[in-house]
Amino acid sequence: MSQSDILLSAKGIDVTYGAKRHLFGPAGGGIKVLHSVDIDIRCGETVGIVGESGSGKTTLGRALLRLVDISAGTIHFDGKDITHMPDAEMRPLRRRMQMIFQDPMASLNPRHTIRRILVEPLLLHGLATNRRDAERRVAAILDRVTLPHACLDRNPHELSGGQRQRVGIARAALLEPDFVLADEIVSGLDVSTQAQVLNLLKELSRDLGLSMAFISHDLSVIRAVCDRVYVMRNGRVVEEGDCERVFAAPASSYTRMLLDAIPLPEIDPHWLGRKSLIEEASDA
Numbered sequence: 001m002s003q004s005d006i007l008l009s010a011k012g013i014d015v016t017y018g019a020k021r022h023l024f025g026p027a028g029g030g031i032k033v034l035h036s037v038d039i040d041i042r043c044g045e046t047v048g049i050v051g052e053s054g055s056g057k058t059t060l061g062r063a064l065l066r067l068v069d070i071s072a073g074t075i076h077f078d079g080k081d082i083t084h085m086p087d088a089e090m091r092p093l094r095r096r097m098q099m100i101f102q103d104p105m106a107s108l109n110p111r112h113t114i115r116r117i118l119v120e121p122l123l124l125h126g127l128a129t130n131r132r133d134a135e136r137r138v139a140a141i142l143d144r145v146t147l148p149h150a151c152l153d154r155n156p157h158e159l160s161g162g163q164r165q166r167v168g169i170a171r172a173a174l175l176e177p178d179f180v181l182a183d184e185i186v187s188g189l190d191v192s193t194q195a196q197v198l199n200l201l202k203e204l205s206r207d208l209g210l211s212m213a214f215i216s217h218d219l220s221v222i223r224a225v226c227d228r229v230y231v232m233r234n235g236r237v238v239e240e241g242d243c244e245r246v247f248a249a250p251a252s253s254y255t256r257m258l259l260d261a262i263p264l265p266e267i268d269p270h271w272l273g274r275k276s277l278i279e280e281a282s283d284a
């Protein structure tokens, strides 16, 4: 893999929660939850991060976005060393690194309309020249994620779980990111809605040339969307490789155990069609 292909790269990442900061000398104590983790995400690829609960997937994702402190290692984004980059310098990069959350109810302000949730970030980041321009972009993305425009005047709790997740995707996509971290974004949805949301993400990442890290404990979800996969256990990467290879011939006994434990495929390929998305939009 050539260096120029890599958008986001972390080397030797350690994360320790609850370490006490000392005025002089290194921080001490706490619980180390990531142990020398290496991960590379190439331009335009979707990388899965899979592992059982507590294996460190979310912590790794948040470390990549510089949302948790790391105690060792380096992080590079688009060729820049962001490991210790000050907040002011990070700000313009933050727009380019978006996150979609497991529970959109927690990440979408319950008191704001969907219109406000989508329009404000565009104005804040200077991506729209004025409110009219912002509204035009929002209307276009709603069509893209097949959300009815009537949603604009509703609050998050007035939408279905799948619709809320599409608002989260629309909000991230509107900011024209290069990288999106999606953390367990379909685990609260029924299987057909899961497939619709995954399908949409696949299309968007292909059309926008996005790189994605897709965190899930569900191997069938990883297999449906990812090019490569990292398997984590107890804060370490135990296996990494192309999805097809890892699923067909896992090298690690732990991956084999995970594969044996989970019935595949959970997602009926029938649902990975466009028709049901459009039907749902016209029903709403």
Ligand SMILES: Nc1ncnc2c1ncn2[C@@H]1O[C@H](COP(=O)(O)OP(=O)(O)OP(=O)(O)O)[C@@H](O)[C@H]1O
Binding pocket: 017, 018, 033, 051, 052, 053, 054, 055, 056, 057, 058, 059, 060, 217
């Ligand atoms: N803010 C925190 N403070 C202290 N410990 C934490 C914190 N967040 C996570 N941990 C611990 O770090 C370890 C890894 O957690 P993490 O959430 O990264 O795992 P995960 O693989 O994403 O789990 P899950 O699939 O259950 O979300 C766990 O032992 C967890 O209890």
